[in-house]
Amino acid sequence: TIQESVLRLKSVVGTDGVIFTSGGIGPTHDDVTYDAVAGAFGRGLAVHQATLERMAAHYASKKQEVNDSRLRMATLPEGCEVLFCEETWVPLVVLEGVHILPGIPRLFQMMVSAQAHRFQGRRFHAVSLFTRVGEGVLATPLAQVALEHPEVRIGSYPKGQEGEDSVKIVVEGR
Numbered sequence: 001t002i003q004e005s006v007l008r009l010k011s012v013v014g015t016d017g018v019i020f021t022s023g024g025i026g027p028t029h030d031d032v033t034y035d036a037v038a039g040a041f042g043r044g045l046a047v048h049q050a051t052l053e054r055m056a057a058h059y060a061s062k063k064q065e066v067n068d069s070r071l072r073m074a075t076l077p078e079g080c081e082v083l084f085c086e087e088t089w090v091p092l093v094v095l096e097g098v099h100i101l102p103g104i105p106r107l108f109q110m111m112v113s114a115q116a117h118r119f120q121g122r123r124f125h126a127v128s129l130f131t132r133v134g135e136g137v138l139a140t141p142l143a144q145v146a147l148e149h150p151e152v153r154i155g156s157y158p159k160g161q162e163g164e165d166s167v168k169i170v171v172e173g174r
Helices: 002-013 033-040 049-061 068-074 105-114 135-148
Strands: 019-022 045-047 075-077 081-085 088-095 098-101 125-131 153-158 167-173
Touching: 002 019, 002 033, 033 045, 033 075, 033 088, 033 098, 045 049, 049 068, 049 081, 049 088, 068 075, 075 088, 081 105, 088 105, 098 105, 135 153, 135 167
Parallel strands: 019 098
Antiparallel strands: 045 075, 081 088, 088 098, 125 167, 153 167
């Protein structure tokens, strides 16, 4: 789930680390990112007045109203930081280092660029690899790499069916 992913990533990047989410902040029933991130940190949701006002002005200029579905897009995690760009009413929402961004690439890029000064520091990297080599063959080499690089998290996850080896290796670190 989104909640579990946020909490797992937060445990890796720490209290000062930055996490980005993309999408899931629209008006439909499956847009659950605000709710999921709020839930991960034990927070509720509330209508954010400044976001609502900016959204209402945007839709009024198009001769449209803020209906209940659109109101969901201004219902943000309680206690979050809300950042705006001049070019859009859509907010960049920050809660506990989790930056909640829209899935529309143009808006995502605009918001990250506008806030680039906030994203300085050590970077976090993650990669997933897949192999048909069994875990029994990989165990010793992976243990050696983990020993030589204690700052890196390495996980091995068998995915194969009976008679077929398939392993996902996840490597995460700064």
